[in-house]
Amino acid sequence: MQIKRGIPVSPGVAIFTAFVLDAEDQPVPRRLISLGKVDDEIVRLQKAVGDSISEIEGLREQTASTLGEELSKIFSFHVGVLADQALIKQIEQTITTTRVSAEYAVYVTLRKLASTFAAHDSQLVRKTVTDVRDLERRILKHLIGSNREELKNLRGAAIVVAHDLTPSQTVTLDKKKIKALVTDAGGRTSHTAILAHALGIPAIVGLEDITADVSTGDTIVVDGNRGLVVIEPDAAKLMEYRAEAKKMAQQAKILRELHDKPAVTKDGTEIGLQANIEFPEEIHHALSNGAVGIGLYRTEFLYLAAESVPTEQQQYETYVQAIQGLEGRPLTIRTLDLGADKVVEDLTPSSLWNERNPFLGCRSIRLCLQNLPLFKTQLRAILRASVEGPVKIMFPLISNVMELRQAKMILSDVKEDLEDQGIGYREDIPVGMMIEVPSAALQALTFAHEVDFFSIGTNDLIQYTVAVDRGNERIASLYSAAHPAVITLIKEVIRAAQRAKIDVSLCGEMASDPEFTMLLIGLGLRNFSITPPALPEIKQLIRSVSVDQCRRVARKVSGFDSNREVLNYLKGEAGKIMPEVVGGRSIGY
Template sequence: MQIKKGIPVSPGVAIYPALVLDAEDQPIPRRSVSASRVPHEHERLDQAIAASIDELEQLRQQTATALGEELAKIFDFHQGMLRDEYLIKQIRAIVDADRVTAEYAVYQATHRLAETFLQQERSYLRERVSDVYDLQKRILKHLVGYTRTELSQLTSPAVVVAHDLTPSQTAALDKTKIKGLATDAGGRTSHTAILAHALGIPAVVGLGSITRQIASGETVIIDGHQGQIIIDPDAAKLMEYRQELRRMAAMEDTLGELSKLPAVTKDGTKVNLLANIEFPSEIPPAIHNGAVGIGLYRTEFLFLAADNEPAEQEQYETYVEAIRNLDGLPLTVRTLDLGADKLTHQMTLAGGDTHERNPFLGCRSIRLCLQNLPLFKTQLRAILRASTQGPVKIMFPLISNIMELRQAKMILNDVMEDLDEQGIEYARDIPIGIMVEVPSAALQARAFTREVDFFSIGTNDLIQYTVAVDRGNERIASLYSAAHPAVISLIKEIIRAGQRAKIDVSLCGEMAGEPEFTMLLLGLGLRCFSITPPAIPEIKRILRSVNIEQCQKVARRVSAFDSDREVLNYLRDELGKVVPEAIGGRSARY
């Protein structure tokens, strides 16, 4: 048995035989043509490109119908490349200069383009390599009939293991046959990762050399929660994960009942359960699961899915769709939370050079927005205009000092004044909040309460910055722990500061959706959880099984521990006493 760690991009668990796709491309042999045949090769190229554009338009429409217009924009990037005169001229030039077939020219030109993308400093551009190969395969299919293994030919369920999947392949996956994805390449913001998440297929990417370590037919466990791939699991590991699947299935069976019940503790304390989403299409299932609003709407996928900066009207329409899907429930919109390295080269940024040695400590999130006011103001205008359609809150990410917040609020006021001058309506009492995810902001929480209407604790980054651990670094991943006493102390102080100032405090990091921490967070005073929609029923079941006095005792006891292992063991023991089935096989994986 081998366990490999990668980057989790879509949650869930799958246990199935592996289908390993070839990692290497099939090279196209060089074949010369006579001078008289060159015009014919140009004609073949034009026909293949036209057929490819038609196919992409069909795929775009299918994706828009199945997953929404926002995700369908991924294929605008592909169509744009096929209409790029510079690329077409390069292919034609190879045919003319070397007197070779159109397919060989396409193969050569696209490989050169892929190499150019790979050499870019910005990760966004490096991750577009799979898009280039997607186009290459599509054009070659029309020229010579060559394509990758057709996943649609699968006759039984499997997990797909590949060097990488193209966005077209991912969008066309049959969820009844493809139960999980594992790839050598890829990152959290690749188009393939975005589509896998939207499809609800458990996926782990960035595994390095997983295609060389798994044989087709070999049993594989994909754990999309923890970013783990378990190859040839032993009997104990299989039993553990099968128990987890049964537990998850049992939870789904009680979903309808739980979604209708109020989120209150045994002693009558009300708790708000909100959902974290990326797309408006996720709202109906989140409400079905019991969410009473959206505590975190991540807007960065509007920028990642498009080749150019999304226009104000485009953003406005997306926000309005989300508001209408909520039908009066609140929506908290987080402004752009990306680094400059993730934006496309068409998105003009102040300062020009976007290369940074350490993007996590660089120009990202609110810092990026404050240095690129046209981009920031466009998003704020779209949010404000949409706020007339229902209850909306605005949340600024990665605030690290008071002056950053004041500057962001000043820009928001400028946008409001512009809308007033133009006679455009917006909600004038729109609540403003911040994500508390930097230790400096957590330590200054009391000062921030005088400046905002609410806090949302972003534990993913708060943990990372507090314990100085890159959560995507496999070598030190074990040091990244929500149970670290220092992290718990910061959360306690943030909640306390909010209570004293009588402002709302929620927690929107992954920690909020982990059952082990529910009693602790309740005991610390948290009364609003914002979590991934599938986790809502389980968290609701736990909070309905406890009373606040129990939880406060747990919080007091935890404050005496000085290691994360002590904290975790104690929290699991206490949860096991209240809801034994909530623990299941988790202890071996955390």
């Protein structure tokens, strides 16, 4: 039995077998396989090599037709290496004799070959090291790609173990069978954390080398409350965690009984609880957990999940599906937030794939304003769908007034085009913006006169305020929603919205954490948009406190000068109200 500690990002306990997903751009860990799996691994290797050869032959033909035969000869060496049966036999022998995965056998064999070439006297031979490394990545891509295909069609429940999960990877997962997520990398608001919250499953990130310690088929326990992963637990530890999982299931059943009860404080103040979604299919789950609407519809996942760029009609039909699923409840559609860690190759110029600072680069509204056909197509689809029910449009990552005004001007142009074509739309559709960069928060009062509502996106607001990459596990301890500067910005945005008499909600992961609920209500927030599984426990806490009680919490927090003081105090206050929910969780967010 081995126990590893990471960063807990979604609570709960899961006990299942592991499915390990390697990354072709990371060192491959030595992973042992059973004797019965040796033949399967050799078949996987042979298929990956065959697919790689076919791929290279295609590249050679394409290069020959576009750049000439001479330049296409560069791929002849690649084909020759992969056609070398002595090399392939060497990889197969590594699998057979040491009983390791095909990925690891390819990795060590081709790394050894590259080292041999690098030490050669001939400069011409030394130059081929890059080609060998390219072949290694190509074969690994096919091997790991086959794993991802298998992951889409899991035969049974599993815990996914990966170096990291990108948004484009997570949209293809078989979410009904995934019971927990654990990764080497990532921070508290990495996409792994957001996905786990949305699925209501435990997750731990920042484990550094969990992929090296776990093999597919191992039994592991994921304790998302304390941030622990137990590999091959003994009987006593299994019994302990099964009892805890049973207790948590009973508590979840009690919370679900709050479904039809309003989110009203003890002194009668109503709090709006809406949900965050990525696909219309999630709406039923959100409503069954008590959501009164959708406060954040992340439309970029429609692009990430599609094999080609969605047409206007496809987007329109998807938005109508969401509107109809809500049966008259409000839907806030955020325009595309692509770029940074969410890249669609058909849309994103290749020059942007490797931006030095992608989260500070051409992403979100900036990408849309530089790609007007893309932006206008989405706006047309949203406006056409708006006649079907209450829809709001929300622009992300606005950092200055001119960006907002330009986006609004384009929206007006699209409205005029629709009107000229005799296509119906809702003329008075509310238009809002995300507050997720400090410049927007500091100018909130100015922005409040330009829009109908605000939504505070704390995931980005925190990382931009404290200068911490929210996906970097090495500095995860510095990323904190409890930072006094972050709380001050949130307070000022809420005040600005109140002064301008516009609605304001908070849609970041902070809103889903019960430790922050009392603080946010005390600061004046009356609308939350959160992950669907978190709705019942947030509602229970709201129904257990008064606004005066929350204001006292907010006043106390305003006197603290460190996030540790804030976190300890908030955990203590929430624990007094809901010890069964907050008591066992680790502090850190």
